[in-house]
Amino acid sequence: MTVLNTVQSVSIIFASLVASAAVIYGVKTWRREYIGKRRIELAEEVLVLFYEARDVISDIRNPFSYPGEADTRNSPDNEPLQDKIINERIYLFYKRYYERRELFAKIESIKYRYMAQFGEDSAKPFKDLSAILGDMWGSALWLVDYSKDANLSELQNPQEIKRRQDEISKHEAVLRRISPHNELITPRLEAVISEIEVQSARIIGKSK
Numbered sequence: 001m002t003v004l005n006t007v008q009s010v011s012i013i014f015a016s017l018v019a020s021a022a023v024i025y026g027v028k029t030w031r032r033e034y035i036g037k038r039r040i041e042l043a044e045e046v047l048v049l050f051y052e053a054r055d056v057i058s059d060i061r062n063p064f065s066y067p068g069e070a071d072t073r074n075s076p077d078n079e080p081l082q083d084k085i086i087n088e089r090i091y092l093f094y095k096r097y098y099e100r101r102e103l104f105a106k107i108e109s110i111k112y113r114y115m116a117q118f119g120e121d122s123a124k125p126f127k128d129l130s131a132i133l134g135d136m137w138g139s140a141l142w143l144v145d146y147s148k149d150a151n152l153s154e155l156q157n158p159q160e161i162k163r164r165q166d167e168i169s170k171h172e173a174v175l176r177r178i179s180p181h182n183e184l185i186t187p188r189l190e191a192v193i194s195e196i197e198v199q200s201a202r203i204i205g206k207s208k
Contacts, residue, residue: 039117043203046114049107050196053129054189056103060096060136061185063176069095086143086168093140093175104133118203125196132188139171 065088073091075084111126146168173182 040204042110042114042117043200046107046110047196047200049103049110050125050129050193052103053107054193056100057132057136057185057189058177060093060100061175061177062096063178065092086146086172089172089175090140090143093136097136118199122199125192125199128188128192128195132185132192136174136185139174142171143168143175 069092072095073088075087079087107126107129111123114126115123146164169182170184172178173184177183177186
């Protein structure tokens with residue numbers, strides 16, 4: 001083999017190695033960009049879902065009913081006014097929640113894909129949101145039990161009446177946006193939104 005042939009062979013081998021390295025680098029770059037894009041899309045989708053959840057929860061807790069919204073409730077004859085008010089509020093909570101339940105189911109479903117991508121600690125905003133919804137359901141069930149238990153007019157002890165009224169007010173403040181002075185849900189919900197915003201910004205920044 002002449003020196004020229006040797007040089008040509010070495011050049012071909014070198015060119016092949018360079019081409020292979022370029023292909024491998026290109027594949028790795030594409031894979032990294034593809035994974036980064038998917039992570040960004042997932043983070044953005046979750047952030048949008050949390051924004052939707054905030055608005056939906058605010059709507060569920062709207063203290064005012066729309067015309068005809070409670071007309072489908074079967075109210076008993078001679079229902080005491082206090083019971084009627086509480087029962088209508090419970091009914092509106094159930095109705096509004098079930099009309100939007102698919103959103104909360106979607107958030108719960110996507111949580112596991114989110115955790116698989118970003119780690120178990122990333123699930124904290126999901127858990128905090130779930131706790132808020134759980135407290136709303138807990139207050140609704142408490143009011144259901146109360147409405148089946150006794151009417152305030154049947155109580156004789158002023159302290160017991162005051163205690164019951166305070167309990168009712170506390171649980172109604174969970175279900176409804178009554179006043180900024182006794183608002184129990186909105187600050188917690190805004191804290192969840194702030195947390196998912198910070199988390200999403202960090203994920204998107206790392207994935208770019």
